[in-house]
Amino acid sequence: MASPNREDLVLKCIDGKYKGRFIYVNPNSEGEKFGSGNPEVDGLTISIENVGLDTRHAKIEYSNGHYYLTDLGSSSGTWIKIPQDPEVSEVLDLGKIIKLGNIDLEVTEGKEVNLSDNWADMFKHEYLLLKSIGEFTLDDFLNINIQVLDMSKENKQDLGNAQKSLIKWPKKLRSVRLSSNMLTIEIGWKPVIIGSSSECDVVIPTLDDQLVKIYYEDNKYWMTNLSEKASSAFRKLKEGEKYLIRPGINFKIGEVEFSTSRFNVGYWSEVGLRPTMEDAHQIIDNLFIDNEKTLSYYAVYDGHGGSICSEFLKNNLHKIIKKKIKNYEIEHWPRQIARSCIECDQLFYETYKAQANSVGSTAVISIILGNRIIVCNIGDSRAVLSRNGAPIQLSRDHKPTLPDESKRIEENGGNVIFGRVQGKLAVSRAFGDFEFKENQCLEDEELIGELVIAEPEIEIVEINKEIDEFIVLGCDGLFEAFSNDDLISQIRQKIRKMFPFEQDPQFIIKDIVKQAVTDGLTSDNVSAILILLSGGIQ
Template identity: 30%
Template sequence: MGVYLSTPKTDKLSENGENDRLKFGLSSMQGWRATMEDAHSALLDLDSETAFFGVFDGHGGRVVAKFCAKYLHGQVLKSEAYSTGDLGTAVHRAFFRMDEMMQGQRGWRELSALGDKINKFSGMIEGLIWSPRGSDSNNQQDDWASEEGPHSDFAGPTCGSTACVALIRNTQLVVANAGDSRCVISRGGKAYNLSRDHKPELAAERERIMKAGGFIHMGRVNGSLNLSRAIGDVELKQNKFLPPEKQIVTANPDINVVELCDDDDFVVVACDGIWDCMSSQQLVDFIHERINTESSLSAVCERVLDRCLAPSTIAGDGCDNMTMILVQFKKPVDRNKKAEAAGQSASNVDEAKSRVAEE
């Protein structure tokens, strides 16, 4: 079966949450893949005004996806740009920061802890390359690479991860994407892509890859990677004469800033395991048919995963790991209706009390 199981793992990890502005549900499933390499973040309250949702689709190992899920939102929050209200710049910097943080000894230790799977033949944590020098291997300084200077004893992870992130603050939606996970908004029932799938065949991607000394074979970067932007994948970021955004593969995210309006229903952030099986509009239609009848938003996500799961591994599509986050906007009119209903209920109680008093 190669990278596939003989039968799919259909157990799902699901979660729901809400505050006074948003509701979300999410679900992830390993499916036919031999390992689960997706990770996600869902934080309704990154701060008192801002929500953060992200999907990270790993390749060559799970550790970079898990690292991003654990640390990327924290780097957004720490950014000076974030404190001034510039969410786009803050999240843009955080993508590059992931690569920096993984290249020192602290990065090695954290990736080792997240790896949880050691190859019994090589003794290597999945997706990592490490060649310690005796004098440095006992260095216990606990800073990230860019703060202490890079270590020559750790080149970084050979695996990588896509990253697609959505931040929502009041009426502003900021989407950052590197790779082929995708963010889609439903506006009046119509699907609008808020991210672009970074594939090697895109003209701008091909040009960067070739200028950096790479090549494309059978639709894959250097014959191996079927996407052109990702966090990690250090072996494809080795040109010392080029900045990070111009490497063969780059973590450089596209940033899209959208002003939300009353017609906006929900946002979906999902890995390519979903988009391989459904177009953006098909998914939006599927959600609209179920969002008011299912018990929760995570249940809607679970139905999507079931719909996308292939009956066998023959065709290929529907055999990937799948992760999906569904974020629904609570309309001001809905909150007003609740307030009116509460006011009407209080008025009815007062009238009832008055009648009792008169009697």
């Protein structure tokens, strides 16, 4: 019997002729062996022809609660995509091979560099501040009392931050080089951004605008990916190296790039009869907060008045939530998530003051850690769980007609007219819509809102893998088209027509969303995410 704490690992092809195909990795020491050879003769579990694989190319095995990826001596290599998340940046150890676009670079030892020769170039602004009052060596700067200097508080703060950084660094450093036959890049203390933009420190025309950042920290050199594109930055596994492969880390063998996730997930949206698409979504396989467990993030944002607010949430809300919750136990997350929503709402107002009164968005978010789902809802988008085929609604639609919502609105001087706030807005909670929340602010101990608030309702639900089958996140257009019962029933019927471990959530949710629009069940935009909680429903 499988361990209840074991997490699945799902591989999905993200490009090429096998795009969309997926694999549930066998959770045992045998794991999966990839190649282009004969499965029986060459001991393969997955044979893929005509994509540049060697006969025996790579393997993934499960051991002691983790999955490990190993290259089997292939000619073209097994490549790990450099993560975008700074929490899992790649250490540039000597001898590693880095691929930037189509350029392979080896990490080698560089020359010895002195901090005294480089600090002025690294901190140009601070150096010029000092130069305006006299000549300073590095030692002079490290020993000066900044508070006695005759300059503004802001400039003193800048100098203080630079001083703290320089004190931590060694006086001498061995640089690193990234070298190929045609190119050598040397990195010392100063961070280096490589890309095709003229603003980059190293310009390579064939790369993305800003591809990678290389920097020195904690006595090591690190590389962070700045691009979401498939033809991005990779590092090559050494033969026999066992690489801990976690959800959220992509890898490439031959011409095939795989994403990795804990759950098999599908998403689809249709504009419907509306003139434009105002919805947005976010699927993040791992926020990389916990070193052992995967933290998955899924969200549907239903915009109104335009897509500015929903797109803003897509790009920013998960980052704020991650920053808030990372130093807390899960029991304290609801409070921190609520604060994140208010902070993000205020940031939206500050960024788009001219539009913030008339545009807004709802949000329904599912964050999954271990066997717990944290559902966060603002507005009338919805999350529904299928438990042995029975629908369990995990969120509450925030309509102005709800007794507690209408009471709050009226106590704050507003009215609910024809089911709308002030006769205008059909939801009682939303991001944006600052016409109804001019005096909203964030206090240390309590959230204060006005007629419309961005305060979420949050539920934590335990997952039981024996009975919990899938979760659907959808905008209100989806639930105008289907009741909870109809939606869960139809999805379940479609799933059960497929073999276990071949049940494709992308195909299913696309079919459901298209049906809502083509059958005329709603005139709204329709967007939905389907998260399968196990490899198969019988």
